[in-house]
Amino acid sequence: MFSKKSKVNTVEEKIPTIMQRRWRKFKSMKRGYNSFRILTMAYILSFCLPILVNNQALMVSHNGEWSFPAFRTFVAELPILNTIIPNKTYQGIIFGQENNTSECKYRELQTQYGNENKGDFVIMPLYPYGPREIVSGNGERGDVFLKPFYRTSDGGFRLFGTDDSGGDVFSKIAYGFNISISFALLLSIIEYLIGVPLGGALGYLGGKFDLIMQRIIEIWASLPVLFLIIIVVSMATPSFGLLLFLLSIVSWVGITTYVRAEFYREKAKDYVAAAVSIGIPTWKIMLKHILPNSLVPLITFFPFTLIGGISSLVSLDFLGFGLPPGTPSWGSMISVGLDHINDGYWWITVVPLTAMFFTLMLTVFIGEAIREAFDPKVFSRLR
Amino acid sequence: MAVYILRRLLLAIPTFLGCTLVVFFIVQLAPGGPLEEEIRALKMGGGGEGGAITQQAGSVTALPQDAMDVLKEYYGFDEPLFLRYPIWLGIYPRKVDRFIIQLGEARNIGDGKSVVVQQKGTEYEIFDAENPNQALSGWKVRNYKNDKGEQKLQIYKEKFSGILTLNFGKSHKYNEPVLNLIQSRLPVSIQFGIISVILTYTFCVYLGIQKAIRHGSPFDFVSSAIVFVGYSIPGWALGAVLLVALGGGSGIGWLPLGGFQSQDYDSLLLFSKIADRAYYFILPTIAFCIGAFATITMLMKNSLLDNLSQDYIRTAFAKGLKERRVIWVHAMRNSIIPVAANFGHLIGIFLAGSYLIERVFNIQGIGKLSFEAALSRDYSILFTFTVIYTVLSLIGSLLSDVILATVDPRIRFK
Numbered sequence: 001m002f003s004k005k006s007k008v009n010t011v012e013e014k015i016p017t018i019m020q021r022r023w024r025k026f027k028s029m030k031r032g033y034n035s036f037r038i039l040t041m042a043y044i045l046s047f048c049l050p051i052l053v054n055n056q057a058l059m060v061s062h063n064g065e066w067s068f069p070a071f072r073t074f075v076a077e078l079p080i081l082n083t084i085i086p087n088k089t090y091q092g093i094i095f096g097q098e099n100n101t102s103e104c105k106y107r108e109l110q111t112q113y114g115n116e117n118k119g120d121f122v123i124m125p126l127y128p129y130g131p132r133e134i135v136s137g138n139g140e141r142g143d144v145f146l147k148p149f150y151r152t153s154d155g156g157f158r159l160f161g162t163d164d165s166g167g168d169v170f171s172k173i174a175y176g177f178n179i180s181i182s183f184a185l186l187l188s189i190i191e192y193l194i195g196v197p198l199g200g201a202l203g204y205l206g207g208k209f210d211l212i213m214q215r216i217i218e219i220w221a222s223l224p225v226l227f228l229i230i231i232v233v234s235m236a237t238p239s240f241g242l243l244l245f246l247l248s249i250v251s252w253v254g255i256t257t258y259v260r261a262e263f264y265r266e267k268a269k270d271y272v273a274a275a276v277s278i279g280i281p282t283w284k285i286m287l288k289h290i291l292p293n294s295l296v297p298l299i300t301f302f303p304f305t306l307i308g309g310i311s312s313l314v315s316l317d318f319l320g321f322g323l324p325p326g327t328p329s330w331g332s333m334i335s336v337g338l339d340h341i342n343d344g345y346w347w348i349t350v351v352p353l354t355a356m357f358f359t360l361m362l363t364v365f366i367g368e369a370i371r372e373a374f375d376p377k378v379f380s381r382l383r
Numbered sequence: 384m385a386v387y388i389l390r391r392l393l394l395a396i397p398t399f400l401g402c403t404l405v406v407f408f409i410v411q412l413a414p415g416g417p418l419e420e421e422i423r424a425l426k427m428g429g430g431g432e433g434g435a436i437t438q439q440a441g442s443v444t445a446l447p448q449d450a451m452d453v454l455k456e457y458y459g460f461d462e463p464l465f466l467r468y469p470i471w472l473g474i475y476p477r478k479v480d481r482f483i484i485q486l487g488e489a490r491n492i493g494d495g496k497s498v499v500v501q502q503k504g505t506e507y508e509i510f511d512a513e514n515p516n517q518a519l520s521g522w523k524v525r526n527y528k529n530d531k532g533e534q535k536l537q538i539y540k541e542k543f544s545g546i547l548t549l550n551f552g553k554s555h556k557y558n559e560p561v562l563n564l565i566q567s568r569l570p571v572s573i574q575f576g577i578i579s580v581i582l583t584y585t586f587c588v589y590l591g592i593q594k595a596i597r598h599g600s601p602f603d604f605v606s607s608a609i610v611f612v613g614y615s616i617p618g619w620a621l622g623a624v625l626l627v628a629l630g631g632g633s634g635i636g637w638l639p640l641g642g643f644q645s646q647d648y649d650s651l652l653l654f655s656k657i658a659d660r661a662y663y664f665i666l667p668t669i670a671f672c673i674g675a676f677a678t679i680t681m682l683m684k685n686s687l688l689d690n691l692s693q694d695y696i697r698t699a700f701a702k703g704l705k706e707r708r709v710i711w712v713h714a715m716r717n718s719i720i721p722v723a724a725n726f727g728h729l730i731g732i733f734l735a736g737s738y739l740i741e742r743v744f745n746i747q748g749i750g751k752l753s754f755e756a757a758l759s760r761d762y763s764i765l766f767t768f769t770v771i772y773t774v775l776s777l778i779g780s781l782l783s784d785v786i787l788a789t790v791d792p793r794i795r796f797k
Contacts, residue, residue, distance in 0.1 A: 219402050
């Protein structure tokens with residue numbers, strides 16, 4: 001990460017910069033660094049979920065014609081491409097599934113082609129169950145509340161079982177992971193984008209501006225966010241972006257107070273006085289002199305804002321004021337699970353909780369390691 | 384110090400007004416207020432066949448205008464928007480004891496009294512119906528047009544009644560004064576709050592000290608992992624897991640599935656009462672405390688470690704003091720300061736409640752009350768909670784600073 005820089009400048013190669021030293025120290029902390037690697041890998045991998053865990057076929061060969069349903073949906077759901085390529089689902093009848101004018105059931109198609117033996121074939125993803133699948137009808141085939149590690153009669157395998165609507169728990173967990181992390185990352189970035197400049201200005205400029213703004217922020221922080229969300233949800237279906245907006249309304253306040261205190265402390269130091277005395281403009285002092293020095297607590301804070309973001313999304317989903325129904329989300333799964341807690345369907349509650357727990361735990365380990373890597377204090381004990 | 388406290392208290396006033404003002408208007412302007420709820424309830428309840436028709440009409444006018452007026456007055460919606468806040472605050476008179484009256488006709492106003500209104504020029508005068516010569520004081524007359532343009536004459540009294548006079552209003556959902564409602568939920572919340580605070584602080588401070596003394600040992604490593612595991616999982620989620628594992632239903636059934644006391648609680652003896660309460664409190668209390676464990680433990684540990692590497696500790700050791708004394712007397716006095724800095728906010732434990740935990744454990748607590756109030760737009764409850772929480776947090780942060788100054792004599796307030 002930092003090696004490129006030092007190769008250009010051969011003199012500095014021997015004396016690592018402070019960031020390099022911190023990075024090395026972070027790498028040397030096995031628990032935190034491994035957590036970091038696992039979490040980053042899992043997050044990157046989770047973007048490939050549509051071709052790994054999906055109920056749409058990767059490839060269908062019917063009468064010599066090839067089609068790629070999973071890729072098509074994948075491309076059509078990408079942020080920019082979705083305006084160009086219409087999202088098209090393949091009807092079952094196209095592939096010779098009789099009387100099925102709605103979306104093709106690829107798993108059944110696979111068995112059908114196998115029986116017909118006409119040279120048609122279907123390639124399914126590694127785990128052929130999608131997060132938005134619902135078993136229609138009254139669970140006629142007994143496909144609701146399947147136990148973990150359940151093997152269906154047609155050779156299917158349910159890793160973590162199914163929930164009350166026959167949806168696959170593993171698939172929902174996997175997609176929910178991507179949504180949770182993305183949400184928390186974006187929320188944290190928004191918090192920083194508002195909190196850092198504002199807190200910096202408050203701490204550095206101080207005086208009446210600080211006094212008045214502090215009061216305004218206190219008032220702003222008292223906004224009843226949950227109530228606002230309840231009202232908005234009662235009027236419109238909340239989307240990912242809307243929830244992000246609503247939650248970021250007050251969540252930046254914590255960072256602001258933090259940055260304010262940091263700038264306030266740094267401001268009194270000699271290097272700032274020196275910078276002022278040689279006539280460097282205020283914005284430059286704040287941006288180039290104080291900010292790098294107050295970066296340490298900000299970076300160490302980041303994993304913990306991430307945890308806050310994940311937890312609040314899960315809580316909102318749990319309450320039923322989160323992402324629109326049908327979106328794979330951990331909170332709504334826990335809520336469903338708790339409704340069935342007395343019926344012995346333990347896995348619907350336990351699996352999403354475990355997933356959340358592991359994600360948060362890895363994040364905490366990363367956070368702890370970063371904090372320690374950035375902490376210049378080496379504690380010495382006499383006895 | 385006194386000047387500082389006074390200054391802070393003065394600064395708290397605009398903050399308090401601002402907070403309540405913002406919340407007041409957001410809640411008031413939010414669509415689907417109690418008026419609409421009530422109208423819907425009245426329509427639904429007003430006979431089977433009427434329900435569908437009026438719903439189709441879908442407009443407010445489907446209710447008789449008089450009934451509408453009464454409802455509007457009940458919720459204070461007849462006042463202009465800008466006056467509602469000062470009325471609610473209690474610095475602008477509220478109209479009470481309102482009666483619609485016809486000119487010259489006697490009107491019963493309760494208590495066996497009736498009044499007559501007479502017009503004299505542009506003024507109105509109110510008399511006791513039994514004693515027509517004696518003008519009644521305190522009553523006012525209002526001549527207004529309702530939404531349909533009908534001319535109405537109303538007599539009323541004016542009274543300063545709002546949160547500053549400690550009138551928190553009545554809940555429209557429970558039809559009970561809000562303070563009574565909160566009072567009935569308070570015991571559970573206070574018990575939770577106090578128990579969890581005592582547990583958290585005694586446990587965390589002790590653990591933090593032990594971890595600092597044995598910094599770097601396996602004990603330190605393992606306890607860090609456990610504490611962070613606790614931090615990683617939201618309290619209500621942990622509660623849910625424990626409920627699945629230990630509660631009845633699919634679990635082994637050691638602990639109850641929810642609630643906070645047995646059904647025959649009142650008939651139990653004192654000792655069994657305590658045992659019963661503890662039995663029901665174990666899981667919720669764990670769920671309630673778990674999040675704070677990591678923060679306080681690590682704060683305590685880092686602060687003590689920090690102090691143990693200071694020169695004055697070296698001196699203490701050098702003059703031959705025992706390790707126990709150095710740590711518990713010399714280092715502790717300085718190390719407890721960051722932990723004590725948060726004590727002021729403990730005032731909030733009196734309203735401790737988390738809707739999520741209460742929902743998981745099916746407890747009728749403060750959290751549930753406020754959440755359901757938000758759902759049903761129960762204005763009085765919502766406003767009361769806003770007021771209480773704002774006041775508590777303002778007092779809490781002031782108290783924190785004062786406590787900080789007391790335990791740390793180096794801090795001086797300007």
